[in-house]
Amino acid sequence: MDALLFLVFAAIAVGCAINLVLQTHPISSALSLVGVMGSLAVLYLLLGGEFLAAVQLIVYAGAIMVLFTFVIMLLNAGAEKKPSRKVLSTAVALPLLFTLAGIGAYFAATQTPSADVVKFGAFTAGPLEIGRALFTRYLLPFEVTSVLILIAILGAIVLARKEI
């Protein structure tokens, strides 16, 4: 049952990701990304990370992507024009893409630890353990990330003010 659900939602995640690139309309792409986030949340759930799954949905699908769709709707961005596809570029790009994917798969297979570590439902840490880890062991990376986001926000404001 777990393996079946994993396959289904992994397929949905990959399908949505491909759809994200193929769609010409920004709204379709944004909603495909929401699909990817949702299927990733289900994969976290299958691994036992209930808290991570919920946070994934709240933060990415519920907040960030809503803002994305909001901006796309506000600017009323239309479908982008597809550049006319040259046969030559396709003929060169496809083999290159497969080579890249092959190299990536090779490194992923050799460099990552064996798959025995990952088991369905093996991750039992709840909000308590995650919170404790964030505020003790990973406190510095956690705070540095928040400062980084703050800098990004300030930068965005400065850039936007110049425009006005």
Place this chain on the structure above:
Amino acid sequence: MDFYLITLVKMALTAIVLLTCCAYAVWVERKVLAHIQLRPGPYFVGPHGLLQPLADLIKLLTKEGIVPSHVNPFFYLIAPFLAVTLGLTSIVVIPFTPPFEVLGHQVALGLTDLNIGVLFILAISGLGVYGIAIGGWASNNKYSLMGSLRSSAQMVSYELPLALAIAAPLLSINSLNFRQIVNAQEGFAFGIIPHWSIFAGPVPQILSFLIFITAAFAETNRVPFDLPEAESELVAGFHTEYSSMMFASFFMAEYANIITICCVATALFLGGWHPLWPSAYGSDLVPVVLLAGAGLMLLFHAVHAARRRTWDRFSFPVFGLLFLGLAPLFLIPVLKPVLIPFFWFVAKAGFLVFVFIWIRGTLPRFRYDQLMRFAWTFLFPLAVANLLVTGLVVALTGN
């Protein structure tokens, strides 16, 4: 296999009960609004309009579902589906009664018991905005688009105070599971004041309850925050182009969201199924007295009808006897551990639904800039301050 079968039956039952509640919430809303405005409200379909939801359903089902020519058909069709699915989903984590024994099995009313129930509610309500946003955008109509833009901005803004208001009582309860949250609110201080989140704890959470309810009005797009469907400015807002069952789906989703958020408020702040005062002082008798009183009043009016209408001659005695028959059920010892907690839960959630309707009948609508300023400059800082104070007190008292 048994597990799947039982779960399926429970899901079907929950869906049927919730949909019926939605339909009758519409009836109650129309009746209450009408009485606030000194009108009788729906009156002619069934006794006192009781069959009006059924008539509305038949009307909406048999209407032609129009897909206008200028819309984006895929998103136009998927939006109401998304809205109603997400609206009906989040009720699954609410526990309605404590566990009780039936034929040797421990059961409890409530579909599932997630460890992260509170986060699940937040996640589903965060996704709920997509139904409205996509629907308004796909309609390809300026009023719909304005409605859905307002809705996304409003829901993202009010989600922050909502989540912060939820976090404050959780600091002292220390759990995200609704059943544990309700269990933590059992008991009475000084033998009389209930140990609910809004009264008890190191800091009484009455302020975060008020913030939660205010943000809940915005999350469910209700008056005074119903800007996405402000009919004086936007025709009907995000659902202008929808008809038939697709319109009804948005409608159902709105009422399902109201019912769910009232249940969440009941479980988080109002002690879930725990009574208002100890059963030693007779709180178990409240449902009996209420039902018997209502039954006797209906029978009295059946005899001395002020304005005798055809329906009333039958409906008053029938409903009076029905209520009188229901009242003793709450005295049977076997049924008591189920019915009494269920009564208290439904009474509190029902009162909150009534408050939602009451406010709709009383308050005017906000202006859009006022709405945003209210969220960011008043509600959000207030929620943060409340969370900080609660956190400080909880840390000092060493809970």
